[in-house]
Amino acid sequence: MPSERPGKGLGAYLPPIHDRRFWFTQGLVLVVSIAHAVVHIAVGGLPDVLVLILYTFPVIYAALEFGFRGSVATTALIVVLSLPFVIHDALSGVGSDFVGHLVELAILVVVAPVVGRVVESERAARRAHEVAEIRYRALFEASGVPALVLDEQGCIQEANPAAASLLQGELQGRHLSQVLGMAAADAILGGDPPQRLDVSSGLALRPIVSAAVGEAGERLAQVLFQDVTEETAGSRRTRAFALAVLVAQEDERRRIAQELHDEALQLVVELRRRVERVVRSSPPDCAGGEELLAARSLADAVIEELRTVAVRLRPPDLADLGLTASLERLVAEARRRGTPAEIEVEGREPALPPDFALSLYRVAQEALTNAEHHARAQHVGLRLDFSDSSAVLVVEDDGVGFVVGDAAASEANAHLGLLGMRERLQLVGGTLEITSAVGEGTTVAAAVRL
Ligand SMILES: Nc1ncnc2c1ncn2[C@@H]1O[C@H](COP(=O)(O)OP(=O)(O)OP(=O)(O)O)[C@@H](O)[C@H]1O
Ligand SMILES: [Mg+2]
Structure with missing residues (x-):
């Protein structure tokens, strides 16, 4: 039975004269008042408390139906209809009746608006709650995002149609672990949902968990499943591209190292051999002897340099050797060159994806x-720290x-070392x-997530 809605502003205070139930209430007041008059004439009046109780019924009914404006309008009618009794009591000099009537009216005048207000605000709160519930339900049901509501034990209390079609079968009443598997359910219920969940339909989902409260105040959890299939495929493509770039770069380096070794280095080795032959065949104090010895040393230095460059260009066999052993070699070479370098390893090296190992190397x-x-350093330390993740x-x-910051600016010029490090790590998501x-x-700290 919907009641007539009060308007805004002045409308909120006007009596609901277009509602028949309002006139029914006023009729009740009239009946009580006539009965009061008849009894008053016949036997000299009714007890004030009884009159008050009889009037209370229409006032409360009006408050429940129409709120503040209903209770006030009804009370106003009661006051008007009671005036003849009050005036009669005043004129007939029955002081106690007069006071009794006044108290009766005063109670009604004070209590009626309060009851009206309370009823009105209760009703407004209930209406707001209902509207929120309707909106939530519409969103929940119509949303294309699969959503589940779980109780504290992880049993599914509600599932929207999107969840039902994604996860297939009856969901209500089942435990989350029966639907998503034990590991995923444990992670979700433990408050640490996985970033990606592969479901049988081939989709990749990201569960988003939020707290909710049930009608009886019990704690619930709402789980939304964001579709990240595209995102995942996108990042897979990026990873694949990054890997291809790294592989191509390393192939190129290997090719250059090979060419340096097979061509430039062999030419210089040949040059050195010829210089050596001339040195050997010349008398010890011949003219230009010093120059020949200097040329031989120069050829030695070039050979050494070309070898170093070729070795540095060629990637080590990380798959065979492992990252730790490859870095130990790197450090040993640096020490041979006189650099005070040391290496320290924490944890056991896991099977690293090749692009990760190469980037770190x-x-x-x-x-x-x-x-x-x-750096002109006294000490250079390399530390490797492996964990499960x-x-x-x-x-x-x-x-x-x-x-x-200055070095970053110089990256725009010829210095590419720092820039290269950053890009390599970015390519592998580190x-x-x-x-x-x-x-x-x-x-310099580089980290990759496994
Ligand atoms: N460990 C370090 N100690 C002191 N200065 C450093 C160190 N690492 C880098 N720098 C400074 O940062 C600059 C940029 O380094 P970056 O590796 O990018 O270039 P580079 O070493 O000069 O040239 P390359 O392109 O051959 O690596 C260097 O020129 C140097 O001034
Ligand atoms: Mg550098």
Whole structure:
């Protein structure tokens, strides 16, 4: 039985004269008043408390049906109809009746609006709740995003149509683990939902969990499943492209290393052999002897340099050797060159994807080279830290340091080492952090998530 809605502003205070139920209430007041008059004439009046109780019925009915304006209008009619009794009592000099009537009216005048207001605000709150519930339900039912509502034990209390068609079969009443598997259910209920969940339909979903409250105040959890199939495929494509770039770059380096070795190096070796032959066949104090010896040393130096470059260009066999052993070799070579480098390894090296291992290797190589060329360090430390979920490489020196922002600006020129490190890490979804300050050494930290 919907009641007439009060308007806004003045309308909220006007009696609902277009509603028949309002006139029914006023009729009730009239009946009580006539009965009061008849009894008054016949036997000299009714007890005030009884009159008050009889009037209370229409007032409360009006308050329940129409709120504040209903209760006030009804009370106003009661006051008007009671005036003849009050005036009669006043004129007939029956002081107690007069006071009784006044108290009766005063109680009604005070209580009626309060009851009206309370009823009105209760009703407004209930209406707001109903509207919110209707909106929520419409959203829940019509949403294309699969959604489940779980109780505290993880049983499905509600599932929207999108969830029903995605997860197939009857969902209500089943435990989440029966639908998504034990591991996924444990992670979701434990508050640490997985970033990606592969379901049988071939979709990749990301569960988003939020707290909810049931009608009886019990704690619930709402789980929305965001479709990340495209995103996942996109990041797979990016990974594949990054891998292809790395592989192509390393192939190119290997080819250049091979060419250096097979051509340039062989030419210089031949040159050195000829110089050596001339040195041997010339008398010890012949003219130009010194120059010949210098040319031989120069040829030795070029051979050494070409070999070093070729070795550095050629990627080590990381799959066979592993990252740890490859970095140990790198450090041993640096020590042979007189660099005070050391390596420390925490944890056991897991089977790293080849692009991850190569990126970390190249970062270590560049950071070590930078330390050798620029830092003038007393100590260079390489640290590898393996856990189940990550591999972290830290290269630290106690050298002269530099302003990282300035170096980043110089990356735009010819210095590509730092830039290359960053890009390599980005390609494999890792992070690179370079910390340095003039006089305070440098730390390069690279991390990849496994
Ligand atoms: N460990 C370090 N200690 C001090 N300065 C460093 C260190 N690493 C880098 N720098 C500074 O940052 C600059 C940029 O380094 P980056 O590796 O990008 O270029 P580069 O080593 O000069 O040249 P390349 O392109 O051959 O690597 C360097 O020129 C050097 O001034
Ligand atoms: Mg460099």
